[in-house]
Amino acid sequence: MTAPLDLSPRAPSASALGPVARAGGRDARRLKVSFEFSPPKTPEAEENLWLAIRRLEPLAPEFVSVTYGAGGSTRERTHRTVLRMLKETSLAPAAHLTCVDASRAEVDSVIKDYWDAGIRHIVALRGDPPGQIGGAYMPRADGYANATELARAIARIADFEVSVGLYPQVHPESASAAHDIDVLKAKIDAGATRAITQFFFDIDGFLRFIDQVRKAGVTIPISAGIMPVTNFKGLRRMAAPCRIALPDWLGNLFEGLDKDPETRRLIAGSVAAEMCARLEEEGFDDFHFYTLNRADLVYAICRVLGVREETAS
Ligand SMILES: Cc1cc2nc3c(=O)[nH]c(=O)nc-3n(C[C@H](O)[C@H](O)[C@H](O)COP(=O)(O)OP(=O)(O)OC[C@H]3O[C@@H](n4cnc5c(N)ncnc54)[C@H](O)[C@@H]3O)c2cc1C
Numbered sequence: 001m002t003a004p005l006d007l008s009p010r011a012p013s014a015s016a017l018g019p020v021a022r023a024g025g026r027d028a029r030r031l032k033v034s035f036e037f038s039p040p041k042t043p044e045a046e047e048n049l050w051l052a053i054r055r056l057e058p059l060a061p062e063f064v065s066v067t068y069g070a071g072g073s074t075r076e077r078t079h080r081t082v083l084r085m086l087k088e089t090s091l092a093p094a095a096h097l098t099c100v101d102a103s104r105a106e107v108d109s110v111i112k113d114y115w116d117a118g119i120r121h122i123v124a125l126r127g128d129p130p131g132q133i134g135g136a137y138m139p140r141a142d143g144y145a146n147a148t149e150l151a152r153a154i155a156r157i158a159d160f161e162v163s164v165g166l167y168p169q170v171h172p173e174s175a176s177a178a179h180d181i182d183v184l185k186a187k188i189d190a191g192a193t194r195a196i197t198q199f200f201f202d203i204d205g206f207l208r209f210i211d212q213v214r215k216a217g218v219t220i221p222i223s224a225g226i227m228p229v230t231n232f233k234g235l236r237r238m239a240a241p242c243r244i245a246l247p248d249w250l251g252n253l254f255e256g257l258d259k260d261p262e263t264r265r266l267i268a269g270s271v272a273a274e275m276c277a278r279l280e281e282e283g284f285d286d287f288h289f290y291t292l293n294r295a296d297l298v299y300a301i302c303r304v305l306g307v308r309e310e311t312a313s
Contacts, residue, residue: 018274018277019274019277019278019280019281020270020273020274020277020304022277022281023277023280023281023304023305023306024304026306029280029305029306030306031280031285031286031287031305031306031307032062032221032223032285032286032287033059033061033062033286033287033288033289033302033305033307034061034062034063034064034065034196034223034287034288034289035056035061035064035065035288035289035291035298036064036065036066036067036288036289036290036291037049037052037053037064037065037066037067037081037291037293038066038067038069038074038292038293039066039067039069039074039077039078039080039081040077040081040293041077045293048293048294049081049293051295052291052293052294052295053085053089053091053295054089055295055296055299056291056295056298056299056302057089057090057091058309058310059299059302059307059308059309060090060309060310061091062092062286063091063092063093063094063121063161064085064091064092064093064094065093065094065095065096065121065123065163065196065288066078066081066082066085066093066094066095066096067096068095068096068097068098068125068127070098070100070127070128070129070130075110078095078096079095079110079113079114081093082094082095082114082119083117083119086117086118086119092120092121093119093121094119094121094122094123094161094163095114095119095121095122095123096122096123096125097110097111097122097123097124097125097150097154098125098126098127098150099125099126099127099139099143099144099145099146099147099149099150100126100127100128100129100130101130101140101143102140102143103140103142103143104142104143104144104153105142107143107144107150107153108153108157111153111154111157111158111160112157112158114160115157115158115160120159120160120161121160121161121162121163122154122160122161122162122163123162123163123164123165123196124147124150124151124154124162124163124164124187124192125147125150125164125165126144126145126146126147126150137173147164147165147187148183148186148187148190149190151164151187151190151191151192152190152191154191155190155191156191161193161194162191162192162193162194163192163193163194163195163196163223164184164187164192164194164195164196165195165196165197165198166180166184166195166196166197166198166213166222167180167197167198168197168198168200168202168205168206168209168210169198169200169202169205169209169243169244169245170243171183172241172242172243177209177212178212181212181213181216181218184213184218185216185217185218188218188220192220193220193221194220194221194222194223195218195220195221195222195223196222196223196225196288197222197223197224197225197288198225198242198244199225199226199227199244199290200224200225200244201244201245201246201247201250201275202245202247203275203278203279203282206224206279207279207282207284210222210284221286222286223286223287223288224276224279224284224286224287224288225288225290226272226275226276226287226288226289226290226301227272227290228268228269228271228272228289228290228292228297228298228301229250229254229268229271229272230261230264230265230268230292230297231264232246232250232251232254232264233258250271253267253271254267265296265297268297269296269297269300269301272297272301273300273301273304276301276304276305277304277305280305287305289301
């Protein structure tokens with residue numbers, strides 16, 4: 001005789017739940033988050049950007065950063081955006097800066113202007129040739145050749161926090177992860193105080209890479225770059241020159257949804273939340289969100305991670 005089925009209500013066992021639900025079951029956590037924005041091109045884009053900033057501000061990120069367009073094309077807009085953040089919000093803004101198409105003197109003068117204006121954090125990058133990610137980079141004879149030289153210049157000029165890029169799937173111009181780790185160490189010797197990773201989708205590969213970086217003696221904070229993907233075709237165009245592998249499962253989730261942005265957004269939030277929650281379970285506690293100037297998905301993912309506005313009790 002078979003035993004009667006037990007149909008009484010009960011909580012599902014924790015192991016039956018996925019990483020997001022398990023995240024909701026954890027107590028007191030304080031993960032670190034930061035948000036990346038791009039400088040707006042139009043008044044309407046500016047309004048949307050500021051709605052996003054205001055929505056995310058109460059989450060008290062470690063810092064927020066503003067990108068620098070290829071070839072310094074957004075120099076004025078990047079400058080204006082970080083200064084407005086500094087003046088009108090409680091946020092700690094970081095300005096991205098690249099070496100592209102500028103002399104050392106020009107770059108130094110931008111760095112000094114930032115310091116004088118009260119900016120204390122620069123994301124130091126080499127940049128890519130304009131309109132040609134992955135193309136051969138030709139440094140100007142009178143310019144900084146790479147992010148190591150730029151980080152050194154920033155540290156020489158003032159006591160900035162200096163973040164630099166890190167590539168869990170190997171930089172497209174690099175021969176190996178070991179070379180990338182050597183470059184990171186050179187950037188740290190030059191003055192880098194934090195690394196922010198390129199976005200990625202291979203969590204196990206990311207964790208193995210971070211393990212290698214730590215084993216090589218790197219102790220500075222590393223923020224995992226998280227891209228909530230809503231447009232898979234756009235992502236494919238962006239990822240190919242950067243040699244970022246896109247897993248089949250991700251493409252499958254978005255298949256047939258070209259004309260259904262609402263469902264794509266739901267899937268994007270769910271994938272990114274699951275990635276973050278899984279990374280947290282593996283002990284990772286520092287996330288940098290590529291917001292694409294929108295707050296809704298990032299806000300939801302932060303809630304999953306237990307990052308919430310302080311409420312008066
Ligand atoms: C978090 C993040 C934010 C970004 N934001 C922007 C942005 O706002 N604007 C933009 O245009 N691009 C941005 N990028 C893209 C970035 O500019 C490109 O990935 C670019 O190809 C490399 O920049 P990098 O600073 O990592 O280069 P580097 O670290 O300078 O590396 C470039 C090449 O130089 C070599 N190299 C560097 N230092 C040394 C050294 N000491 N010894 C030997 N070789 C060395 C490396 O091996 C590599 O092949 C961003 C990337 C990341 C990860």
